[in-house]
Amino acid sequence: MNPGGRRLKQWLIEQINSNTYNGLLWEDEIRTMFRIPWKHAGKQDYNQEVDASIFKAWAIFKGKFKEGDKAEPATWKTRLRCALNKSPDFEEVTDRSQLDISEPYKVYRIVPEEEQKSAVVHQDPAGTFNAAFSQMMICFYYGGRLVGSTVTTHPEGCRISPCQPPLANGFLYGPDSLQNIHFPSADLIENERQRHVTRKLFSHLERGVLLRANREGIFIKRLCQSRVFWSGQDPQYNPNPCKLERDAVVKIFDTARFLQALQLYQEGHYQPPEPTVTLCFGEEFHDFSTVKSKLIIVQLLSKQITALNCQQLVDAVTARRSQYSSGTLEISDDMASDQMARICQDLCSYPVPQRATCFRDNLPIPV
Incomplete structure (x- = not known):
């Protein structure tokens, strides 16, 4: 190091x-x-x-x-x-x-140093990190307050649940090879009633959800008894958060669609695409105005989006638009024109996989 x-x-x-x-x-x-x-x-x-x-x-x-x-x-x-x-x-x-x-x-x-060591283990002879495409940034919010964050490191995916699953019980809890990520302790919640209700909700989240990220996007499978709602990158196609059906594999982030939307936004034909996915556990979730009132919110960001600098490009295009409209165009030292051109070129050359003809044959989350 x-x-x-x-x-x-x-x-x-x-x-x-x-x-x-x-x-x-x-x-x-x-x-x-x-x-x-x-x-x-x-x-x-x-x-x-x-x-x-x-x-x-x-x-x-x-x-x-x-x-x-x-x-x-x-x-x-x-x-x-x-x-x-x-x-x-x-x-x-x-x-x-x-x-x-x-x-x-x-x-x-x-x-964290452990995460750095894991990344080094997954480094290939080309000198790039294959693991980056399977990693996700996961942030936990209780009552609208950030209580913890972590990054997944296992290519097979992860399980988010309140506790360690029983050994050799893959049928109910998913493969043993998955990385186990636990919800932060309810002790971090100051309000007594909120703390009590959150602990009660944990008892319905025992089996948790399975997550996996790859070059195609982010996939999820709900195993827990509690309801789970998600909201992601396509408000024009899915204006309202969607409910996850139990034991169904759902693609909640599509890399190809994100890149297409990003290019349309750059050309002025589209609103900026959302790089994060929001999960709400145990409660109805209708729109983002209610996020701060929810007991448990989890936000996901694919590390491949970070690697592609997509969010940086969205921010840069937005800033340049506002500068043009106000008549005071200013080239930031962080995002000059040549840098924007380079990022756009990277996006255009990025090899986006074609849609799978048979999803079942390419099931991203094994159970």
């Missing part, structure tokens, strides 16, 4: 905990993600002393700047961005970043 990355991790955690830098703070209470301010130097309200302070601090720490030298905030920012991107300890969470608000910020996740 990169020793410089380890050094960056220790330094950055110290800076977050110091509360010295405006906008540099933890994104979640369990301190697995953090926000870092990301205001562009061309903004009218840009203040170098405030908005570039964390980037300047990194340059000083690395010996690249000392007081009295010429100030280069853009260079400072680039150095820290490159360090974060190169370090195995950090991963940008693009769907949580906010770059088009008055005080923009990016969100990064601190990658």
Whole structure:
């Protein structure tokens, strides 16, 4: 592993905990993600002393700047961005970043060492991570509050349930080879009644749901007794969340459809596609306005979407549209025209598989 990355991790955690830098703070209470301010130097309200302070601090720490030298905030920012991107300890969470608000910020996740080791094991002679196409970012919300997040690491998929399944009982709980991911403890819930009802709901989720991601998309199979609703990327085709039928394999994210929608959006013919899938356990789920009132919400983001920079392209196109409409086009140092062209080229060359003629013959989740 990169020793410089380890050094960056220790330094950055110290800076977050110091509360010295405006906008540099933890994104979640369990301190697995953090926000870092990301205001562009061309903004009218840009203040170098405030908005570039964390980037300047990194340059000083690395010996690249000392007081009295010429100030280069853009260079400072680039150095820290490159360090974060190169370090195995950090991963940008693009769907949580906010770059088009008055005080923009990016969100990064601190990658656990076990997850890094797993990724190395799955690295192939070409030097790429095959495992990336089978990984998902999973975030848990209780009553609208983030209580935990994790990334799947097993190519065969995962099981989300409240407890460890009994041994050698694959017929009821799915294959033993699946990665077991547990719902965070209800003890994290402050409200007593909410905590009691959530524990009661856990008793109906014992068998859980099975999830698997591959190049085609994300598949799910509901085994639990409790109802489960999902809402995903196609509000124009499925305007309302859908109920999962028990023991049925359902494709809840379609990579090919996402890329097609993304290209249409880029051409101005479509609304931006949604890269995440939302699951609601145990309660009716009609629209996103009720998300914060639900006991258990789980959000999924396919790592292959992160690998393709699709969310970054959506954000860039949206920003450029707003700049054109306001007559103040500004090329961000993070997403210049040549970078947008490169990402578009990557999308066009991405080999999307054809729809399977017989789904049963290619069942993504074995049971």
